[in-house]
Amino acid sequence: MADNKRRIFIVTGLSGAGKSQALKIFGDFGFYCVDNLPLALFKNFTDYVKQNGERKDIALGIDVREGGRLRDMPKILNSMVQDDFVVKVIFLDASEECLIRRFSETKHRHPIHKKLAAAIAHEREVMSPIRTMADKVIDTSDLKLGELKEKLSALMGLTREGDMQISVVSFGFKNGILKDCDIVMDVRFLPNPYYIAKLREKTGLDKDVQDYIMSFKETKEFAEKFADLIKYLIPKYIKEGKSYLTIAMGCTGGKHRSVFMAHELAQRLVKAGLNATEFHRDIGL
Numbered sequence: 001m002a003d004n005k006r007r008i009f010i011v012t013g014l015s016g017a018g019k020s021q022a023l024k025i026f027g028d029f030g031f032y033c034v035d036n037l038p039l040a041l042f043k044n045f046t047d048y049v050k051q052n053g054e055r056k057d058i059a060l061g062i063d064v065r066e067g068g069r070l071r072d073m074p075k076i077l078n079s080m081v082q083d084d085f086v087v088k089v090i091f092l093d094a095s096e097e098c099l100i101r102r103f104s105e106t107k108h109r110h111p112i113h114k115k116l117a118a119a120i121a122h123e124r125e126v127m128s129p130i131r132t133m134a135d136k137v138i139d140t141s142d143l144k145l146g147e148l149k150e151k152l153s154a155l156m157g158l159t160r161e162g163d164m165q166i167s168v169v170s171f172g173f174k175n176g177i178l179k180d181c182d183i184v185m186d187v188r189f190l191p192n193p194y195y196i197a198k199l200r201e202k203t204g205l206d207k208d209v210q211d212y213i214m215s216f217k218e219t220k221e222f223a224e225k226f227a228d229l230i231k232y233l234i235p236k237y238i239k240e241g242k243s244y245l246t247i248a249m250g251c252t253g254g255k256h257r258s259v260f261m262a263h264e265l266a267q268r269l270v271k272a273g274l275n276a277t278e279f280h281r282d283i284g285l
Contacts, residue, residue, distance in 0.1 A: 005084055005085065005086045006049070006056075006057055006058065006084075006085055006086070007057040007058070007085070007086045007087075007088065008046070008057070008058045008059075008060060008080060008085045008086070008087050008088070009026065009031070009057070009058070009059045009060070009087075009088050009089075009090055009155070009156075010059075010060055010062065010077070010087065010088070010089045010090065011023055011026070011059055011060065011061045011062075011090050011092070012061070012062050012063060012089065012090070012091055012092070012127070012130055012134075013063075013090075013091045013092030013093055013127070013131075013138075014064075014092065014093055014094060014099060014120070014123055014124060014127060015063060015064065015099070015110055015111055015112075015120075015123060016094065016098075016099040016102045016103055016108075016110075017092035017093055017094040017099065017140050018092050018094075018140045018143075018148060019035075019061050019063065019092055020035070020061075021145065021148065022059075022061075022090070022092060022148065022152060023035055023059055023061050025148065025149050025152050025153075026059035026152065026156075027059070029153065029156060030056065030057070031056065031057050031058060031059045032056040032057070032058050032059070033058070033059045033060075033061070034058075034059075034060050034061070035060075035061035036061060036062065036063065036065070037060055037061070037062070038066070038069075039062065039066050039069045039070070039072060039073060039076055040069065042060070042076050042079075042080065043076070043079060045060075046080055046083055046085060047083075050083065057156075063111065064111060064112065064123045064126055064127055065111050067126075070126070070127075070129070070130060071129075073130060073133075074133065077089070088135045088136070088155065089130070089133060089134040089135050089136075090134065090135065090136050090138065090152070090155065091127075091130060091131045091134035091136070091137045091138070092138050092140055093131065093137055093138065093139050093140070093141075094139060094140050094141045095139075095141045096117065096120055096121075097141075098140075098141040098142075099120050100116055100117065100120070103116055104116075110123075111123075136155055138151055138152075144180075146180065146244060149243065149244060150242050150243055150244060153243035153244075154242075154243065164234060164237070164238055164242070164243055164244070164245060164274070164275060165243065165244050165245070165275055165277075166234075166244075166245045166246075166247065166266075166269060166274055166275060166276040166277070167244075167245070167246045167247070167276075167277055167278075167279060168247045168249065168262045168263075168265050168266040168269070168276060168277070168278045168279075169181065169246060169247070169248050169249070169262060169278070169279045169280070169281055170204070170248075170249050170250070170251075170254055170258035170259045170261070170262035170263075170278075170279075170280045170281060170282070170283070171248055171249075171250045171254045171258060171281045171282055172250065172251060172252060172253040172254025172255065172258065172281075172282040172285070173186075173188070173250050173251070173252060173254075174252055174253060174254075175253075175254060175281075175282050175285060177248075177250065178246075178248040178250070178281065180246065181246040181247065181248040182237075182242075182245050182246050182247065183230075183245070183246075183247045183248065184248045184249075184250065185226065185247070185248070185249045185250070185261075186250055186251075187222075187249055187250065187251050187257045187258055187261050188250070188251050188252055188257070189218070190213060190216070190218065190219055190222070190251075190257045190261070191212070191213060191216050191219070191257075192251075192252070192256065192257060193209050193212050193213060193256045193257070194252070194253065194255075194256055196212065199212060199256070202256075203255050203256065203259050203280075203283050204255065204256045204257065204258070204259025204260030204261070204262075204263060204280075204283075205259060205260070205263060205280075205283075209256055209260060210260050210263075210264075213256070213257060213260050213261075214260075214264075222261075223261065223264050223265070223268070226261075226265065227264075227265055227268040227269065227272075230247065230265065230269065231269070231272055231274075234274065247262075247265065249261050249262045249265070253282065253285075254280070254281060254282030254283065254285070255282065255283055255285075258280075259280050259283055262278050262279075262280065263278055266278035
């Protein structure tokens with residue numbers, strides 16, 4: 001893909017399969033997003049983008065409401081390619097059971113005004129040619145939002161280590177293990193400042209607590225080896241299309257050891273040129 005070419009992602013698929021969520025994800029990554037832009041205006045839109053020197057990549061959402069105009073889509077996309085855009089079509093699909101459940105939960109009406117099962121079947125038939133021409137079909141039936149983000153970010157080309165967004169989160173096991181994380185590390189084996197009276201009311205962000213924890217040989221060894229392990233794993237995760245990584249570090253209460261070790265890991269990753277942030281779930285409890 002030529003670096004100087006603007007990219008246009010056409011986000012389409014079945015109603016209820018996640019087009020709105022997908023466009024929001026593109027927007028979060030800095031894309032200029034337009035939903036339900038009529039196909040008849042695509043040429044006007046791309047001409048405007050070129051004339052105004054807009055350098056942002058673009059995501060455009062279309063759906064079954066385009067009706068018979070969908071037949072013109074191959075010609076329109078070819079015109080965009082001729083205008084020096086890189087065009088990719090992403091088709092979001094889902095099972096009938098999943099779509100029925102989503103419409104029932106949200107109370108939204110299907111854009112085809114028929115009984116729901118019939119509307120889904122009709123839409124699937126109408127959209128079938130678009131699905132066939134898609135560069136990527138994503139079945140969202142069992143996908144969590146984070147997994148959809150990973151798939152889309154891989155399609156966007158976020159494959160460099162510096163592009164991966166790493167969150168290092170501390171927590172206390174007594175308050176429940178952190179959910180929706182990729183790696184959980186139990187640091188309760190480290191010396192506990194809680195039993196030092198002058199440190200008990202402080203946190204792992206206070207220097208005297210940090211100095212106490214880091215004064216032990218096992219802490220220094222663990223901090224170095226665990227950071228090395230994470231840095232080793234990151235290219236492996238990226239190779240699998242992962243662009244978000246959440247690392248949870250837990251101690252008993254979530255105020256001392258896990259806070260400091262999460263902070264220490266985040267700092268080491270940042271120094272290595274990685275995009276890492278830290279968050280301390282239980283520090284204020």
